[in-house]
Amino acid sequence: MNILVINCGSSSLKFQLIDAQTEQMIAKGLCERIGIEGSQLVYQPAGGAKEETVTPMPDHTKAIELVLGALTNEKTGVVKSLQEIGAVGHRIVHGGEKFAASTIITDEVIEAIKACNDLAPLHNPANLIGIDACRKLMPNTPMVGVFDTAFHQTMPKEAYLYGLPYEYYEKYQVRRYGFHGTSHSYVSRRAAELLGKNYEDMKIIVCHLGNGASISAVENGKCVDTSMGLTPLEGLIMGTRSGDIDPAIVEYIAHKEDKSIDEVMTVLNKKSGVLGLSDGLSSDFRDLEKSYVAGEDRGLRTIRTFAYRVAKYIGAYTAVMNGVDAICFTAGVGENSPLVRNLACERLGYLGIALDQEKNDKRGEELEVSTPDSRVKVLVVPTNEELAIARETFALVVEENK
Ligand code: AMP
Numbered sequence: 120m121n122i123l124v125i126n127c128g129s130s131s132l133k134f135q136l137i138d139a140q141t142e143q144m145i146a147k148g149l150c151e152r153i154g155i156e157g158s159q160l161v162y163q164p165a166g167g168a169k170e171e172t173v174t175p176m177p178d179h180t181k182a183i184e185l186v187l188g189a190l191t192n193e194k195t196g197v198v199k200s201l202q203e204i205g206a207v208g209h210r211i212v213h214g215g216e217k218f219a220a221s222t223i224i225t226d227e228v229i230e231a232i233k234a235c236n237d238l239a240p241l242h243n244p245a246n247l248i249g250i251d252a253c254r255k256l257m258p259n260t261p262m263v264g265v266f267d268t269a270f271h272q273t274m275p276k277e278a279y280l281y282g283l284p285y286e287y288y289e290k291y292q293v294r295r296y297g298f299h300g301t302s303h304s305y306v307s308r309r310a311a312e313l314l315g316k317n318y319e320d321m322k323i324i325v326c327h328l329g330n331g332a333s334i335s336a337v338e339n340g341k342c343v344d345t346s347m348g349l350t351p352l353e354g355l356i357m358g359t360r361s362g363d364i365d366p367a368i369v370e371y372i373a374h375k376e377d378k379s380i381d382e383v384m385t386v387l388n389k390k391s392g393v394l395g396l397s398d399g400l401s402s403d404f405r406d407l408e409k410s411y412v413a414g415e416d417r418g419l420r421t422i423r424t425f426a427y428r429v430a431k432y433i434g435a436y437t438a439v440m441n442g443v444d445a446i447c448f449t450a451g452v453g454e455n456s457p458l459v460r461n462l463a464c465e466r467l468g469y470l471g472i473a474l475d476q477e478k479n480d481k482r483g484e485e486l487e488v489s490t491p492d493s494r495v496k497v498l499v500v501p502t503n504e505e506l507a508i509a510r511e512t513f514a515l516v517v518e519e520n521k
Contacts, residue, residue, distance in 0.1 A: 120205035120516070121145060121198065122509040123190075125183075127209070127249025129241060130155055132182050135505040136190060136197060136204070139513035142506060146190060146197045150182040158182075162189040164197050179245075180252040187256060206261045207253050208512030210301070210504070211246045213239035214266030215292060221269065221511040223519055224250060224262040232264065238292070238349070261519065263512040270300030273341040278439070281348075295353070297335065297345035299327045299450075305507040306449045306500045307337040313487070314445060314496060322440040324433055327502065328459065329450030330358035330402065334429070336436035344439050346432055352387060355432065356425045358402035361391035363428075397421040404452045404459070411458065426462035433467060443470065445496040448488075454501050455482045470495050 120140070126133040135147040148162040158176035163169040170189075176182045190196050190204070198204065209224070215235040222228055229247065236243045253262060279295040280288065287293040303325045310325075311318035323337040332355040335345040346354025346362075356362045364387070373383050386395075394402035397417045401407055410418025437443045446467075447453075448460050457479045464474050471494025479488040481499075489497040 120513060121203055122512050123204050123207045123253075124505045124508045124512070125207060125209050125249050125253065126505075127179060127245050129245040132179060132186070132249060134186050135509075137506060137509040139205070139509055142509070144505070147505075148186065148189065150176055150186065152176070153179055153182045160185050160189065162186075162195070164195060167195065170195065178252075179248045180255060183249070183252045183256055201257060201260070204257065204260060206263060206512050206516045207257065208263045208265055208508040209246060209250050209253070210267070210508055211264045212242035212267045212298065213296065214264075214268045214272075215296070216272070216294075218264070218266045218269050219272035221263055221265040221515060223515055224254075224264050228264060238296070261516050263515050265301060265508045265511050267298045267300050268296045270304040271297030271335070271342045271345050274344060278344040293349055295345070295348040297333065297342070298347045298351045299331065299333045299335075300342070300345075301504045301507045301511075302327050302449060302502040303333075303335040303337065303342065303345065305504065306447050306502055307335075307340075309485075309500050310445050310447045310496075310498050313485070313498060313500070316444070321444045322442050324436050324440075324443050324446045326429055326433070326446065326448050326453050326463070327450045328355070328429065328448065328453035328456075331360070332357045332362075332450070332452070334432045334436065336439050338440045344436060356396065356428050357392040359389050359392045359394045361387045361395070393421050393425055396424055404456055408456065408458055422458065423462065426459050427466075429459070429463040430466040433463065437470060443495055445498060446472070447498045447500045449500050449502040454499055457482070460488065460497070460499075464497060467495075472497060 122137050122139050124135045130153045132150040136145040138145055144165050146164040150160050152158040153176045159171055159173045161171050187201060190198055191200060211232060213235045215238055217231045232247060306325045307323045308318055310323055311321050319340045325335050327333050331351055333345055333347045336343050352360050354362050369383050373380060393407060397407055400410060400417050407418050407421050411422045452459055460479055464472050473490045473493045474488055474497060475490045478486060485500055487496055487498050
């Protein structure tokens with residue numbers, strides 16, 4: 120069965136068509152600038168040439184219509200008709216406390232996702248638009264929602280509660296939810312597989328270090344803590360997001376800079392993180408590493424501070440689980456930055472961690488980078504959120520048709 124995976128943002132849409140049996144990607148692409156002038160479709164069949172078509176996309180329905188047109192195109196398409204798409208898996212950012220697992224999308228499910236819109240006002244409405252557009256164009260194709268928050272729903276209360284008046288949790292569901300759940304789940308499972316161990320018997324820490332970054336503690340196959348919170352702003356230092364700060368800074372900066380709370384929040388989300396720390400040099404680690412290697416303070420302080428926070432969380436999560444068997448690095452920075460992995464791990468010698476420098480120098484490969492006698496295994500596991508969504512979608516559709 121072919122599964123179409125859709126990841127819909129407010130003005131963009133990424134897609135992949137995946138053969139659920141072979142787990143091979145058949146085609147992929149994205150629509151950019153939906154609803155904005157200059158929108159374009161990028162489409163690439165596996166092993167084929169990338170096509171870029173600038174064409175008007177006033178809304179998401181038009182974008183999905185173009186995607187389906189590209190997939191079924193006589194010359195460059197990969198399927199003869201839409202009948203060959205067995206199901207659609209939608210990435211949904213926030214499932215609140217309602218969704219602890221992926222689910223077949225029904226009218227009731229859509230209402231329940233809408234009820235979480237307040238928790239992710241930028242993302243959930245866009246995800247819902249994508250679902251709506253797909254349902255219009257493929258009314259008989261089953262749709263599945265896969266939530267970024269679902270994997271973290273197993274966190275115990277002591278991990279997800281904030282030290283705030285309890286009524287805020289009861290009235291407004293103010294608590295820690297965590298994100299990147301599909302990635303944390305995929306990578307931790309894959310790590311157990313690679314090590315030939317039983318997933319349910321392991322203590323794993325996953326460091327998802329991309330433009331957004333989060334860490335999770337996975338004990339016996341269940342997430343017990345993760346660094347992002349009510350929103351993806353909490354936790355690690357990210358590309359442009361601050362991660363953990365003293366909340367009093369919001370008021371302090373608002374006064375000093377004569378900014379509103381909304382304006383300060385924009386600074387925390389868009390102008391902070393490694394971009395802010397490097398004084399605007401870049402949010403991209405490739406640029407920051409160049410600066411680090413050149414011995415410039417901007418690169419040195421930024422990457423050191425970033426890696427320090429990663430090491431700090433690994434220490435905290437080792438305490439949370441009373442031990443750790445494997446630490447995994449994934450996403451853009453985790454997969455491609457030997458420097459960050461080294462700087463984070465060099466603080467963890469007390470755990471009996473030692474990296475094999477030759478292996479750690481590789482980029483983007485799935486491999487164990489610790490030495491054979493390292494007490495804790497360190498792995499690089501490239502994440503594959505699309506494949507994880509396709510797997511979940513396929514499993515639910517097969518179950519439904521039993
Ligand atoms: P992601 O959000 O997972 O797509 O990660 C994107 C980020 O990964 C980029 O902004 C870069 O900071 C980082 N990245 C990608 N490739 C490399 C590389 N070769 N070396 C270091 N960092 C990289």
